[in-house]
Amino acid sequence: MNADRFPGWVYPVAALAGAVVLWGAFVSLFDVPAYLLPHPIEVGRRLAADPGLYVDAAVATTVKVLVGGAAGTLAGFLLGVAVGELPSLWRAIAPYLIAARVLPVVAIAPLLLIYFGTGFATGIAFVALMALFPMAVSTAAGFRRTPEAALDLAASVDAPRHRVLLGIRLPYAVPDVVGGLRQSATLAVVGSVLAEWFVADSGLGYLILVAAENVRPDVLLAALSLVFLVGFALYGAVDLLGSRLRRIVA
Amino acid sequence: MSHRGAAIDVRELTVRFEDVLALDSVSLSVDAGEFVTVVGPSGCGKTTLLRSVGGLQSPTGGEISVDGAAPESAQAAGELGVVFQSQTLFPWKTALENVTFLRELAGREPEPDRARQRLVAAGLGDAVDAYPRELSGGMRQRVAIVRAMHLGASTLLMDEPFGELDELTRYDMAASLLDSWRDTDRTVLFVTHSVPEAVLLGDRVVVMADSPGRIVDRVPVALSRPRDEATMDTAAFADQVAEIRQVLRQNRPAEPDR
Ligand SMILES: Nc1ncnc2c1ncn2[C@@H]1O[C@H](COP(=O)(O)OP(=O)(O)OP(=O)(O)O)[C@@H](O)[C@H]1O
Numbered sequence A: 001m002n003a004d005r006f007p008g009w010v011y012p013v014a015a016l017a018g019a020v021v022l023w024g025a026f027v028s029l030f031d032v033p034a035y036l037l038p039h040p041i042e043v044g045r046r047l048a049a050d051p052g053l054y055v056d057a058a059v060a061t062t063v064k065v066l067v068g069g070a071a072g073t074l075a076g077f078l079l080g081v082a083v084g085e086l087p088s089l090w091r092a093i094a095p096y097l098i099a100a101r102v103l104p105v106v107a108i109a110p111l112l113l114i115y116f117g118t119g120f121a122t123g124i125a126f127v128a129l130m131a132l133f134p135m136a137v138s139t140a141a142g143f144r145r146t147p148e149a150a151l152d153l154a155a156s157v158d159a160p161r162h163r164v165l166l167g168i169r170l171p172y173a174v175p176d177v178v179g180g181l182r183q184s185a186t187l188a189v190v191g192s193v194l195a196e197w198f199v200a201d202s203g204l205g206y207l208i209l210v211a212a213e214n215v216r217p218d219v220l221l222a223a224l225s226l227v228f229l230v231g232f233a234l235y236g237a238v239d240l241l242g243s244r245l246r247r248i249v250a
Numbered sequence B: 001m002s003h004r005g006a007a008i009d010v011r012e013l014t015v016r017f018e019d020v021l022a023l024d025s026v027s028l029s030v031d032a033g034e035f036v037t038v039v040g041p042s043g044c045g046k047t048t049l050l051r052s053v054g055g056l057q058s059p060t061g062g063e064i065s066v067d068g069a070a071p072e073s074a075q076a077a078g079e080l081g082v083v084f085q086s087q088t089l090f091p092w093k094t095a096l097e098n099v100t101f102l103r104e105l106a107g108r109e110p111e112p113d114r115a116r117q118r119l120v121a122a123g124l125g126d127a128v129d130a131y132p133r134e135l136s137g138g139m140r141q142r143v144a145i146v147r148a149m150h151l152g153a154s155t156l157l158m159d160e161p162f163g164e165l166d167e168l169t170r171y172d173m174a175a176s177l178l179d180s181w182r183d184t185d186r187t188v189l190f191v192t193h194s195v196p197e198a199v200l201l202g203d204r205v206v207v208m209a210d211s212p213g214r215i216v217d218r219v220p221v222a223l224s225r226p227r228d229e230a231t232m233d234t235a236a237f238a239d240q241v242a243e244i245r246q247v248l249r250q251n252r253p254a255e256p257d258r
């Protein structure tokens, strides 16, 4: 079979190009009015007409994603390790950690506005909260996956706890940690856009909000395509990091 | 009896799991440097006995001492080398790294050169830098045995270490285990399903029965050492095997009424 004829990235890029071509053909063929769905070339023109605006917005969003996402992921990881190591702590807070994934974190947004005001800190705090829970739950699950026999082996030589944690439990948890990292990265992007809606001061989310209020689907789609790009790049980076990590413990 | 006295002393050990009496008042004393093998039907508590001696299973009743102290002291001193029934190699470590890692866990120098020699001596020269997934089940078990040897413990607890091996490899492994045991004078408690293996290896064969798990006989093996392949062809060997099979048969639970 020729399944590996092209490098892996070729396939999604080809799919994307195909989708854009279909979109353009659809708009031209059915004469869709631009206020409903502009032609992709129109969107490209919008981006080119005012690159500074879009670059600034994309940078603002990316900073939120990276800073808030890193803070939340790290805090989630540490929380996951703590509850993984302390079973009674896990029993105490597991229901809330899991419920926190079901409850929309966006419901806490007004509270964050009260605490942190309508600035950068609120956005960061919100993104961090979004990223924290999946990472914490996945890491904790990973730590409970250590095979009993491996722990018995360590116990048979009275291995110190930190050696067991770093040398045995952490490596066995890596696949789950990588899974958590993927979820957290995705949610950090979602969280940034949401934060820019309710903080409404900067970024691609804010641009989307303003474009919608002014019925400018071309601006909206230009901003949206950049959100997609930021998310895609982040996911790619996390995926690469994840498969590196997994290979170490495979 | 060796001048060092009992290396393992189990007195009236009882282990109960909810409604299962896994071990019912089991007593067993193993001299320092002695090689004791344990046979018995599946589920009679062999693993439970071994785990209890290794301090991995807390007894419901009775007392256990290893080198005159609680098993936990032997653990802390790195004097217990355990080979588990299930596979316990770490998939992200090579054979060599797995062997040295147990010493690191025990807080000792890893001594990789010595570990490499041991692997080569166990016929794993080509597998030194291979990962467990690249090894056959039998090779993995051999790595686990080498790992326990490399720890340098005075007491070895082995739970069916040759379980996955074919007849020929089993014999080779048994022979190399006997060699290294003779060289180092360690105490060994060795669980197996195979009666011939128990006779070939052991100074004594402990025979267990189930429901409840208990020791029904201790059979001294009257065969001179060193033993090898030829030993297994002797009439004396066949007699010993037949004697132990007889004990096992007598203690098989009666057929339920129809
Ligand atoms: N952790 C446990 N919880 C509940 N029951 C257990 C546990 N460990 C063992 N048992 C039970 O105790 C009995 C003895 O088990 P054990 O594993 O010691 O037998 P074994 O002689 O090693 O068997 P095999 O030859 O199949 O390995 C069995 O009935 C088993 O079901």
Ligand SMILES: [Mg+2]
Binding pocket: B046, B047, B048, B085, B159
């Ligand atoms: Mg067993």
